[in-house]
Amino acid sequence: MMDRRDLLRAAGVGSAAVLAPSLAPYLAIERAAAQVKIQTPDDMMADPGHMAKMEKVIGKGLMGSEQIAMLLYPGFTTLDLVGPHYFFACMFGAKVHLVTTAANLAPVASDLGLAVAPTMTMAECPRDLDLIFVPGGADGTLNVMLEKAAIAFIADRGSRAKHVTSVCTGSMVLGKAGLLKGKRATSHWAARPVLADFGATPVDARVVTDGNVTTGAGVSAGIDFGIAIVAALRGRAYAESLMLQAEYHPEPPFPGGTLATTSPEVSAMMQEMFAPLETKFRALAKPV
Numbered sequence: 001m002m003d004r005r006d007l008l009r010a011a012g013v014g015s016a017a018v019l020a021p022s023l024a025p026y027l028a029i030e031r032a033a034a035q036v037k038i039q040t041p042d043d044m045m046a047d048p049g050h051m052a053k054m055e056k057v058i059g060k061g062l063m064g065s066e067q068i069a070m071l072l073y074p075g076f077t078t079l080d081l082v083g084p085h086y087f088f089a090c091m092f093g094a095k096v097h098l099v100t101t102a103a104n105l106a107p108v109a110s111d112l113g114l115a116v117a118p119t120m121t122m123a124e125c126p127r128d129l130d131l132i133f134v135p136g137g138a139d140g141t142l143n144v145m146l147e148k149a150a151i152a153f154i155a156d157r158g159s160r161a162k163h164v165t166s167v168c169t170g171s172m173v174l175g176k177a178g179l180l181k182g183k184r185a186t187s188h189w190a191a192r193p194v195l196a197d198f199g200a201t202p203v204d205a206r207v208v209t210d211g212n213v214t215t216g217a218g219v220s221a222g223i224d225f226g227i228a229i230v231a232a233l234r235g236r237a238y239a240e241s242l243m244l245q246a247e248y249h250p251e252p253p254f255p256g257g258t259l260a261t262t263s264p265e266v267s268a269m270m271q272e273m274f275a276p277l278e279t280k281f282r283a284l285a286k287p288v
Contacts, residue, residue, distance in 0.1 A: 058241065061234035066094040066130040069157060071173075072108040072118050073101040073150065075140015079219050080167040081116065084133060087226035090242050091234055099125045101150045111137050122153040129161040131229070136168025136188060136218075138277055145176045145284050155179065163232070167216035167225055172281050174215070175200060184210040188218035189259055190274035197285035220257070223248060 055062050068088050070081060089096045100108055100118035107115035134154065144150050155177040158164045166174050171187040174180050175198030185200045186192060186208040195202040206221045207214065207228045214232070216225030227248070231239035243249075256262045259271070 058237045059235060061238050062092060064091055064093045064234060066091065066233060067126050067128070068094055068096045068131045068133065069099045069125050069129050070096065070133045071101065071135065071150075071154070071170075072098055072116055073137075073140060073144040073147075074109055075111045075143060076108070076135045076137045077168060077219060078110040078112065078114045078116070080135035080137070080170060080222050083220070083222035084165075084167060084216075084226035084229065086246065087223075087230050087239075087242050088131075088133075090245065091230060091238070097125060101144060101147060101153075111140055122149065125153070125157065127157070127160070129157050130233075131163040131165060132157045132161045134166040134170035134173045135222075136166065136170040136172070138169070141169045141172060142280055142284065145173055151177050161212070163212055163214060163229065165214045165216075165225070165229065167222040168218045169281070171195060171200075171215045172198075172284070174213075176284060180213065183213045184208055185213065185215040186217045186221075187215065190218075190271075190277055191281050192217075194278060194281045194285055197282055 051062075070085060070088070072081070085096065085098075088094060097120050098116065098118045099120055099122055100106075101122060102108070102118075103121060105118050105121070107117045109115045132154065151173070154173060158174070158177060158179045164174060164179050166187075168188045169191050171180065171185050172191060172194065174185075175195060180195065181199035183200050184203050185195050186203050186205050187195055189204075192202045192204065206217050206224045209228070209232075214225065214229060216222050223246075227239050227243055230242055256266075259267050262270075
């Protein structure tokens with residue numbers, strides 16, 4: 001079956017061929033699209049006037065050269081990754097690497113089947129990073145905590161990174177790599193108490209920063225986390241700009257999202273459902 005472009009080529013778009021009346025709308029769309037000039041960030045940066053305005057508001061944080069590595073492993077939770085990724089990738093000059101734990105660059109499937117294409121392997125990742133990030137998950141996170149190569153990679157890069165970070169149960173992976181000892185940290189509510197088993201102090205908060213370690217709570221907290229990281233790297237004005245760009249102003253339809261604000265019957269049901277996961281993470285916190 002021919003798609004729109006095949007139809008246009010068959011009809012002789014760009015030649016003197018006469019279009020059938022039924023194809024005329026397609027040609028009009030094609031011609032209109034060809035004339036549209038979408039302004040990209042590179043276009044804006046090439047405009048001295050616009051850049052001057054941005055520099056006046058944002059200051060020296062407008063441009064940077066951060067090296068950021070975001071880990072991809074089978075079974076990660078997609079929103080843990082894509083929320084922060086949006087904010088990291090919107091920083092002018094930052095280099096965001098999607099690092100797979102596999103030996104090849106095949107797309108990595110998340111816990112719900114949405115696959116993300118990595119940009120490099122662990123062996124190809126820069127040795128010295130401005131930021132290393134680990135997303136969370138459930139079974140996938142438990143599995144990656146058993147992968148010696150992945151934990152050694154995180155421990156190595158994290159030992160030199162300016163910022164060591166995670167969202168959700170990604171903090172369990174940081175803990176396994178020995179990067180949370182003596183630190184205040186957070187995680188998904190279902191696993192947060194286990195942080196103590198890794199030598200950390202569990203904190204019930206959306207985003208927790210202790211020295212060079214910043215951790216986000218469960219899943220959606222990754223957006224708050226991403227904004228906090230941008231503010232730390234580039235300043236509040238840049239972070240506010242990206243909040244407005246993303247139109248981040250959450251208004252949930254009803255209270256919930258924490259154990260304290262969710263109805264007691266729902267909280268009890270969910271805690272019972274997640275109890276085995278806490279037990280599994282706790283087992284992996286024990287020295288091997």
